[in-house]
């Protein structure tokens with residue numbers, strides 16, 4: 001199992017949710033976040049110039065997935081979240097040791 005953490009453009013949420021559903025992802029957590037990447041929140045870099053970092057609003061998506069869904073889920077996020085322009089976001093993948101479905105006590109893939 002993996003925990004997929006993706007930072008995406010807020011207006012891409014519906015597309016990403018739909019694509020993940022089609023890929024077989026059964027649940028999703030979304031958080032409003034702010035961040036910056038290589039351009040430090042600016043659309044242009046001014047060489048040698050000092051400037052403050054701007055934090056830009058993004059959405060953080062977290063999806064716990066079984067190994068058989070993982071490849072399709074990654075493909076779905078990168079395809080649905082992309083525009084081809086700077087600031088499209090980033091995907092982080094973390095190994096997931098344990099999942100527990102609280103109501104039933106099921107664990108791991110059965111709990112997803």
Ligand SMILES: Nc1ncnc2c1ncn2[C@@H]1O[C@H](COP(=O)(O)OP(=O)(O)OP(=O)(O)O)[C@@H](O)[C@H]1O
Nearest residue numbers: 007034035036037038039058085086087088089090
């Ligand atoms: N190294 C990082 N660690 C944690 N969060 C990051 C990192 N890089 C980017 N992010 C998050 O992803 C968001 C979008 O980053 P962004 O897509 O601008 O990355 P980038 O590396 O600058 O790529 P690009 O050149 O395509 O813009 C940031 O606002 C931040 O929330």
Ligand SMILES: [Mg+2]
Nearest residue numbers: 037038039087
């Ligand atoms: Mg960037």
